[in-house]
Amino acid sequence: MAIRIRHADDTVLEAHEINVTPFIDVMLVLLVIFMVTAPLTTVNVPVELPSSTQQPTPRPDEPVFLTVKADHTLSLGENDVAATQLTEALNAATKGNRDERIFLRADKTVDYGTLMDVMDHLRSAGYLKVAFVTLQGGNIPARTTGATP
Template structure:
């Protein structure tokens, strides 16, 4: 049997070890969090939306149609107008009623930026009620 007798000049020795257990615990918690949240962040979730049986809102007796042609020219009703004259033409067509709904139609070849520019002009003129007009009963890729 061996006995080690400690001398007075020997100090307590320090252990130079890193305790990795808390580090591993944190990493496992982060792994679980990422494993749970990763499937939830996908945008392309397949879902079948229900169809609506409601009829579209009735149009007013004299709707105001603003059309963006394929050439990016504007027409209010049947009359061609310049983009700079849009505010005055709408004021005349709606008799100053800013709450009247504007029906916006655009050729399908018109790019998104042009359509947003027209909608910004409508907002600057004070017309915030805008309805986008589409063909009913047809899918986006169908042609009449």
Template sequence: MALRLEEDEGELSEINVTPFIDVILVLLIVFMVAAPLSTVDVPVNLPGSSAPAGTRPEEPLWLTVTAERALMLGEAAVAPDDLAAALDARTGGKRDTPVFLRADRTVDYAALMQVLDRLRQAGYLKVALVGLEGAP
């Protein structure tokens, strides 16, 4: 017994691209709407934090920026150029040690960014910013 294939049971050689084009157009519209939302530049006046206090290590490494823009590592004054060496001496070269950064309220943003840059250049990337607990 031989099987016979009828002529109209052949494979369909044409692809229907209409649903594909519909999906592409919908994705295009979604990306056109979402793209400007991700690049919004909004001026911000950051409020104080009322977040609960996190856990603190037994001997935290405090880096303080005073109102006079002086750096204090623990209780000792440190020159900005000597910060990396002082941190290495204090941590034994362990660069994954968290540094708790405190700054006086009058310290401007540029001065704080300079300190953060010095920490990054020294290889200390785990930096915790310290604030007052229960600030409004």
């Protein structure tokens, strides 16, 4: 706070001036920080993501697991099944209920084309509710994501 004394009438006046230089310095530093970090926190693919207020679907008591092994063979539950007999095996496992969700697991070495062939078999058999099973962290089963082939 500065005091200015006028010699003419001897009254004391206070100067109400604030030193804004430190404030500007701090704001410039913050601006630089945000300019550097903002491009790093954004994704370059423009997508409008939908939102959902629904709770995750609970896992059924007896889920139907279809597994694609590393050697591209299929297993339904614990039993091996040939790709040509997949429809019959699925009908037996689901008791003909095509609305039942199929939990699809695949070895991480399975190529995309093989996985799409299995999805095509499921679709042609009429099973459109497919959930992909993944692992989260170590060996802890994670949630499944429903998808339509």
